[in-house]
Amino acid sequence: MWGHSNAMAQGTVQVTHTGTSRWRRRTGEYASLAAALEVAADGDVLTVAPGTYRENLVVQRAVTLRGPEGSPGSVRIAPVDGVPLTVRASAVVQDLHVEGQDAAAPAVLVEEGTPELMDVRVVTRSAAGIEVRGSARPTVRRCTVDNPAGIGIAVVDGGGGVFEDCEVVAAGQSGVAVRGGAHPRLERCRVHHASGVGLSATGENSGLEAVGCEVYEVRGSGVQVTGRATAHLTDCDVHRTTADGVTLDTDAVMTLADCRIHDIPENAVDLRSRSVLTLTRTSVRQFGRNGLSVWDPGTRVDANQCEIFDSTGDYPAVWVSDGATAVLDSCRVHDVPDALFVLDRGSRADVVDSDLSQVRNTAVSVSDGATAQLDDCRIRDAATGAWFRDHGSGGTLNNCTLDGTQTGVIVTKGADPTIERCTVESPAEAGFYVSAGGRGSFLNCRVTGSSGYGFHVIDGCRTTLRKCRTERCARGGYEFADGGPGTDAGPLVEDCTSDESGGLRPPMARETAVQTVPQSPGLLGSIPGQRTSEQAPPPAAEEPVKPTRTSKAVLGELDALVGLENVKREVRALTDMIEVGRRRQQAGLKAASVKRHLVFTGSPGTGKTTVARLYGEILASLGVLEKGHLVEVSRVDLVGEHIGSTAIRTQEAFDRARGGVLFIDEAYALSPEDSGRDFGKEAIDTLVKLMEDHRDAVVVIVAGYTAEMERFLSVNPGVASRFSRTITFTDYGPGELLRIVEQQAEEHEYRLAPGAGEALLKYFTQLPKGPAFGNGRTARQTFEAMVERHASRVAQLDDPSTDDLTLLYAEDLPEQP
Secondary structure, three states: OOOOOOHHHHHOOOOEEEOOOEEEEEEEEEEHHHHHHHHHOOOOOOEOOOEEEEOOEOOOOOEEEEEEEOOOEEEEEEOOOOOOOOOOOOOEEEOOOEOOEEEEEEOEEEOOOOEEEEEEEEEEEOOOOEEEOOOOOOOOOOEEEOOOOOOEEEEEOOOOOEEOEEEEEEEEOOOOEEEEOOOEEEEEEEEEEEEOOOEEEEEEOOOEEEOOEEEEEEEEOOOOEEEEOOOEEEEEEEEEEOOOOOOEEEOOOEEEEEEEEEEOOOOOOOEOOOEEEEEEEOOOEOOOOOEEEEEOOOOEEEOOEEEOOOOOOOOOOEEEEEOOOOEEEEOOEEOOOOEEEEEEOEEEEEEEEEEEEEEEEEEEEOOOOOOEEEEEEEEEEEEEEEEEOOOOEEEEOOOOOOEOOOEEEEOOOOOOOEEEEEEEOOOOEEEEEEEEOOOOEEEEEEEEOOOOEEEOOOOOOOOEOOOEEEOOOOOOOEEEOOOOOOOOOOOEEOOEOOOOOOEOOOOOOOOHOOOOOOOOHHHHHOOOOOOOOOOOOOOOOOOOOOOOOOOOHHHHHHOOOOOHHHHHHHHHHHHHHHHHHHHHHHHOOOOOOOOEEEEEEEOOOOOOOHHHHHHHHHHHOOOOOOOEEEEEEOHHHHOOOOHHHHHHHHHHHHOOOOOEEEOOOOOOHHHOOOOOOOHHHHHHHHHHHHHHHOOOOEEEEEEEOHHHHHHHHHHHHHHHHOOOOEEOOOOOHHHHHHHHHHHHHOOOOEEEEHHHHHHHHHHHHHHHOOOOOOOOOHHHHHHHHHHHHHHHHHHHOOOOOOOHHEEEEEHOOOOOO
């Protein structure tokens, strides 16, 4: 019904819908709903009876237009073309179902005033479901847009307004598009199943504010801000996109507070071209490429109290390049392939009071002239804590702790960082490692519990060590190797001490501080992508090394490994083929051609690297390879960041492996399933050509999970044809894990007490065998945990016996994870 508010005393007018679609009132009839709207005055109420109205409605007065109560969707506004509903006043529109068919016009157009749209459902195939423009500032509540042909909600040309509890259930383009200086606010809205960007803001003075919103299942980026536009998202979720989660480009400015970005196949957040992003208390997880990808001079991201974790790809979690800047304050980055990569001159990362943990490769990588500064940070459980890679790369690590790494800090190829008041605890190979012309200043640093060296400086690198300390380093606190006879090179050491001798005497001259030691293949093998440089002196081990063991002796070591019976048979069969072929040649007979390149498949910790090392030694003992050494690399060492750099890196890795074995771990990462813009194919193509051109110089072994390697070989037939056979490394059973613990105990002069073996067998039987199961690594970690618990127990005894000091009991077993 509608009535003139200034004439209510005269009575109200009832408007009903009849079979002839005519509008009636006491004093006259109207031929259409549009005619009724024409005569209605401000404040009047029109209640529309159920039915379908083929009219283009224009609301130009502050009336209320609504469907009947209790019958949602019963009033359909569905003209054959044009705009079904236009609002040009501060009206109220409620409980209508709007349908449009015009691809050149919106279904609902709000042009003026501050109208309220409530419980309106737009099901249309229009240019936009709802369009707000000009001076209009509507309040839109509980409205739904289903527009598979165009934009869901468009706010343009200075428009604004508030959208509360609205939903875009389908859009053929962007879910919500803001441009032309518009600036809407979205509260508790949901945007999904859009064929374009979920939320888009473009152009100078355009702005978007979203609070408590969710964007998901979109075929594009979740949120895109470009061309000097701004956006502020608070307590929002962005997930399940097909492109980047959040994209900023060309002077865009954005804040994300208390947001969650997850399940993104590409970059979770990507910013370029002088864009600025501020993140606070925001989590980024399950991303296929970078969690944060920051490019170009003037581009900057500031993250405070954020968490970036659980990568599903093989890319660094945070990527800063081409002169960009990233600041991470009180953040956590964990369960990722690499945590932070900073590269290119002018690029900078500042990380304060943050945790980087559970990193499969390198926690912090600085290269190509970039700078990184870490203050009061904690790096745990990473293959490499921090790696300053090349000339011009540097920065500072100040008051940081690095725990559970293979190598704490690596400095190579002219890089010159300052490492001050840092502690490396329990590294597997070295606390600090400097090679190939690396420099660096290490001040008041400490290494404890290293399974290798504390400080390992080779190639005569001019490193400075002042007031450093090492404790409990298995191979020695300090190890220096020079760059060759007669060179004035080596580290400068002042006031450094070790628990081995109480101190490290400062040398009279630089040359006396240098000791020549054999090159350590174990340590070098753990550093992926190490390359020679013009500044670096040639390595001491360039001359061919005559193998000291026969193939029989090496096969004996292979046989001594726990389990791996199938692997042992395969290697022996291959060895026998090569040996018999060599003898046939010596006898003047034809020898069958044997392809020596191999594929190793299986889970981590099953001995693939160990067998690869022994295989190289076997081939060297048979005269097939010159040296038989092992060079271990992965994707990060072969694939460059720029066009052309991948071929160079791959060539350098191949050259380092000449005369030995090139072992490519997780080789399937060179060919990700979504590899359209990936440089991994360049590495594969380069490798295939090198294998063909230098077929007798290097043996290549590619390794990784079984299913992933099968896919890798199936999509790269050129690679598959170069390999003679695939050797599968099965997971260790409980009995084999027990034998590994027994071997560890014997090696370290411990014994299993009666009942401990049975307890271990039960422990390994019940141990979860999920994707994180480490096989042999798990057995070794279990032994180490038992030793630690044993030490805690025995330390309470005043006068322990030999049995007390050596026997490990069932009670020393750790709890199941």
